[in-house]
Amino acid sequence: xxxxxxxxxxxxxxxxxxxxxxxxxxxxLERHYAGLTDRERxxxxxxxxxxxxxxxxxxxxxxxxxxSELQALxxxxxx
Amino acid sequence: MxxxxxxxxxxxxxxxxxxxxxxxxxxxxxxxxxVVSKVFPTRSHTVAAxxxxxxxxxxxxxxxxxxxxxxxxxxxxxLGDQDAIExxxxxxxxxxxxxxxxxxxxxxxxxxxxxxxxxxxxxANFGEKPVQRSCCAADRTGHAMLHxxxxxxxxxKTQFFTEWMALDLIRDPSGQVLGVIALxxxxxxxxxxxxxxxxxxxxxxxxxxxxxxxxxxxxxDGLGMAARAGIPLEDMEFWQFHPTxxxxxxxxxxxxxxxxxxxxxxxxxxxxxxxxxxxxxxLASRDVVARAMATEIKExxxxxxxxxxxxxxxxxxxxxxxxxxLPGIREIAKKFANVDPVRDPIPVVPTAHYxxxxxxxxxxxxxxxxxxxxxxxxxxxxxxxGECACASVHGANRxxxxxxxxxxxxxxxxxxxxxxFLQENPGHKDLPxxxxxxxxxxxxxxxxxxxxxxxADVAAELRxxxxxxxxxxxxxxxxxxxxxxxxxxxxRVARTEIKDKSKVFNTARVEALELDNLIEVATAxxxxxxxxxxxxxxxxxxxxxxxxxxxxxxxxxxxxxxxxLEYKPVHLKPLSVEPFEPKARTY
Numbered sequence: 001x002x003x004x005x006x007x008x009x010x011x012x013x014x015x016x017x018x019x020x021x022x023x024x025x026x027x028x029l030e031r032h033y034a035g036l037t038d039r040e041r042x043x044x045x046x047x048x049x050x051x052x053x054x055x056x057x058x059x060x061x062x063x064x065x066x067x068s069e070l071q072a073l074x075x076x077x078x079x
Numbered sequence: 080m081x082x083x084x085x086x087x088x089x090x091x092x093x094x095x096x097x098x099x100x101x102x103x104x105x106x107x108x109x110x111x112x113x114v115v116s117k118v119f120p121t122r123s124h125t126v127a128a129x130x131x132x133x134x135x136x137x138x139x140x141x142x143x144x145x146x147x148x149x150x151x152x153x154x155x156x157x158l159g160d161q162d163a164i165e166x167x168x169x170x171x172x173x174x175x176x177x178x179x180x181x182x183x184x185x186x187x188x189x190x191x192x193x194x195x196x197x198x199x200x201x202x203a204n205f206g207e208k209p210v211q212r213s214c215c216a217a218d219r220t221g222h223a224m225l226h227x228x229x230x231x232x233x234x235x236k237t238q239f240f241t242e243w244m245a246l247d248l249i250r251d252p253s254g255q256v257l258g259v260i261a262l263x264x265x266x267x268x269x270x271x272x273x274x275x276x277x278x279x280x281x282x283x284x285x286x287x288x289x290x291x292x293x294x295x296x297x298x299x300d301g302l303g304m305a306a307r308a309g310i311p312l313e314d315m316e317f318w319q320f321h322p323t324x325x326x327x328x329x330x331x332x333x334x335x336x337x338x339x340x341x342x343x344x345x346x347x348x349x350x351x352x353x354x355x356x357x358x359x360x361x362l363a364s365r366d367v368v369a370r371a372m373a374t375e376i377k378e379x380x381x382x383x384x385x386x387x388x389x390x391x392x393x394x395x396x397x398x399x400x401x402x403x404x405l406p407g408i409r410e411i412a413k414k415f416a417n418v419d420p421v422r423d424p425i426p427v428v429p430t431a432h433y434x435x436x437x438x439x440x441x442x443x444x445x446x447x448x449x450x451x452x453x454x455x456x457x458x459x460x461x462x463x464x465g466e467c468a469c470a471s472v473h474g475a476n477r478x479x480x481x482x483x484x485x486x487x488x489x490x491x492x493x494x495x496x497x498x499x500f501l502q503e504n505p506g507h508k509d510l511p512x513x514x515x516x517x518x519x520x521x522x523x524x525x526x527x528x529x530x531x532x533x534x535a536d537v538a539a540e541l542r543x544x545x546x547x548x549x550x551x552x553x554x555x556x557x558x559x560x561x562x563x564x565x566x567x568x569x570x571r572v573a574r575t576e577i578k579d580k581s582k583v584f585n586t587a588r589v590e591a592l593e594l595d596n597l598i599e600v601a602t603a604x605x606x607x608x609x610x611x612x613x614x615x616x617x618x619x620x621x622x623x624x625x626x627x628x629x630x631x632x633x634x635x636x637x638x639x640x641x642x643x644l645e646y647k648p649v650h651l652k653p654l655s656v657e658p659f660e661p662k663a664r665t666y
Contacts, residue, residue, distance in 0.1 A: 005581070005583050008583075008584040008585065008586050009584045011586050012118075012242065012584065012589070013118075013119075015117070015118050015122070015294070015295050015296050016118075016122050016126075016295075016296075017118075017121075017122045017123050017125065017127060017221075017225075017294055017296075018124075018126060018127050018294060019127070019291075019292055019293060019294050019295075019328075019329055019330060020330055020415075021294075022294050022295045023328055023330070023414075023415060024414065026295075051121060051126075051222065051226070052121075052122060052126045052222065053126065053219050053222050060407070060410065061410075078414065
């Protein structure tokens, strides 16, 4: 039940100011979220705390996060 | 049962550029101010504004607010209120300099002044030549604005209710607005936010269209709340579209693709632009291309299961040229259309971008509605600014870079009006006993619904209906059928059911409540569009191809009750200068 609400909370935080991120994050949630480890889920929460333009740059390959866990997540988001 | 009550001097609903600018003004004036936002403030859709903020600073050469005003009036196709437009353009330089002082990192010239970029539609000397008027912070002006204003609000002790959704407006029997009913997502609890004044800055509602550039949060919550509270919506037939967005996603494909030699195909593989524009073909102007695409789709030559898009072919350009000349397009197509344009065409469709209409206000940000013989009587205690409001500075079509200008000019002005109102109206007025009843009944209906329909299904039908019947180019038969169809969708919205009944972070409930708002905006847009028998600005009709100033130089007012329409005059008289008389619009 706690997991279920946590997923809902994360789902809402995937609502962004930029449409591109809404679309990519929605797809990521549907395809990958259920299979993430606890550690990856924690990293995903960190990723969602980033400002939209920075997150979009990562997704567009304009720049790369230094944190390797975030890097791995971005890889899954854009695959 | 009465929900818990929290009291504030002022409540701002929405934390984009307009809401944050308004809240800052209120908090700095020492008022106890609350901002209610569905998402964290810096994730508002203002972040998507890249073009900059228009203001006649004259940093790059001679410029004048009157020239900016001329461009805005002309851009509005003469439907904009000229008093409000004068106010916008005269105030713009001041609010930009204020933002600079707040620390917004604008790009700069060598002499230290704010750098200004050229932007389409902006001219010097009444259309004589282009002028550089757009102030930018790289391509992140919207983000920089949000960040700057949010920080400053934190210092000013604005109280943020983040991940709260306002559900309904509270009005007393005299019609005065006394705050909102709001839902805290974390707990699912409903509260009354009781205020002496309320500002809506809830943004646009582009999500009424199947293809929209708007973020998912843009569900027109403020417009829905206003409509349910008996307040009219103004000029909702005017929606700005972009000709080529990825079908089903809404992400834009730059017009540069056609410039490089890409062209459009219908389901028969025909290069249809050759029929509509034999000389210019796919390089014809934006509105000609958008009309042609809409006509192909209407006449059954669209592609896909629903026949609701066309194809943009560019594989003939070759991989090397696509990579070199159209950077990013291949990635966008792969990510959002699941096609590699080096091999396959991209499904595209005209895509909604910006809502010119909204909650009617005067140029002081006061919400106005007809009362007796006055078509514009202020609604006491109620204010609106930004895309949710209709001042009306954009009229029938918005000029690029004026959206950010609108946010800060009218965000600040609405707050100044509140400050003045509160000086004259001390204390909180009593809440009506039934303040929350209607909202609680709506929530109870949703929770108790049996054998209802899925929110996602009804929302999809709403969006398809708007896209097919009230899109970029409008046909009388489709509009008439669209009015009937959207009324049937409204009946289905009233019967939605959610499976998840939990209180804590129930996003299904939030999405059902958003649909309640979307349907108000959609219905207002469809009904208003079907009634306006002319083409003006973004409202483009196949059966009335010309602007008709004799009969239609007037604002539409849509009332939810019985889908009623009224009209009110355009303010053709500016505040201090001579009017700009309606003329044919050529660029």
